[in-house]
Amino acid sequence: MTSRLRGCGTALVTPFTTGGVLDEDALRALVDWQIAQGMHMLIPCGSTGEAVTLSAAEHRRVVEITVEQVNGRIPVIAGAGSNDTQKAITLSREMQAIGATHLLHVTPMYNKPPQRALVAHFRAIADACDLPIVIYNVPGRTGVNLEARTCLELAADPRFVAVKEASGSVAQIAAIIRDRPEHFAVLSGDDGLTLAVMAHGGEGVISVVSNVAPGIMVALCEAMERGDLAAARALDTRIAPLIDAAFVESNPIPAKAMLSMMGRMTETLRLPLVPLADVHRPRVRDILLQVGALAS
Template structure:
């Protein structure tokens, strides 16, 4: 059920910073039409850190209602507060999301035992499949393989989004978890090799801009057609880099606005893409045959 290209969906906003529900609806339909295999709602790219609890839960509900089982919907429900993450995960279950994605608690810098107890409590409290999400570059904490192994034994914890960009880390994890544990790349630049080495898909920023290419690349990799997939990845490679010229989701929101899909509105403390980066991102989009 969970495999292939899972878009880390942006959250469209209006100029007054209210949520743009019409644009969100159009984005969801576009992704389904373009062949995206699953939607991750309100993850890092969806500005989870700037949405309030009510908005966060409402985006998940609206996406799940609209998709209505056509493709999987994974709800981003992580937080640096265990009680808040638990509340969001309960809301996602009530909204009929198919699974939840829980980032390691950021800023607090918990110990490995703290990470274990945090995720274990949520998994044992809410009967919904859950993916761990390790992105130490943003959270200041790295969930180590031995902790992932402990959590893999907990009911409901079915896999991990691993965003270190390290292929060595993938192999370390594979050595200590059950064979049916799912691995998703959280790094577009290394996603091809991640999947080639056993990952079942990627949770992608680039898929916001070129969903058809990302989906096709993943499909080819799952069919073990590596060289065909590599040709597609080469077209996307400038995008993989340009979408991180500034902190995600600043560049991707500008790119989506440039495509006419939504406004470039973004909430403070994030700001619109600096003028100096725009030509580089636009060139990367053109290299991937994005219509502007």
């Protein structure tokens, strides 16, 4: 697990039963399917996994199950973020104790810390635990952008091994790729920018849509890595409608609807999220059929 992270990683949804409790069997089956489809890494308990509405015990159990099912085959990058640095440290230590290989730490939401405070936050976490850290920049959710210069300041420290970059700014991402140290991976945090980020020299993507179509996203990343741009473009064109559908409402609402249509889990979400609006269902089902993710 010491080599630079690369390829496709799935930001796993968290399955619940119709009664709203963690569906351990569905989670195990999802992890097994992801690995069988060639997934390069798995990321439980991020925003796609509804981490903010999991109890501490549920959060621990989701990561435990993922670690058990993976059984050392690929990295498990456990979400451990918080806008309270001490809570993030406590959770990080727990994720390390149960076997995660890496930690995913999002920029603190709501607090809106300045750039120097972001550096202090991430360094405090790194000082308190021993796992390599993937930084997650998603200003659309957190209200703060981790600027390229700040990301590069952190990247100079080998304890930070990658960034999941979801700023939506290809220029910002390209600046990080251009000046980052050798050990530091740059992963797209937007499915639709995977090809562009890898064309600039990034290593891959942490994906939402790979919950639903893991094989396509894995193949896209592998095509870009071997320099087969024509194959990657064809795969990008094929997956583009599914990416659009996966964000027709707030993530992970559409992804869970899709997985329910595929028979992999219930559509149950935790409030304040609610199931996909009926108006979107015919289109979503048609796109699943179109990309071959759902049998007719």
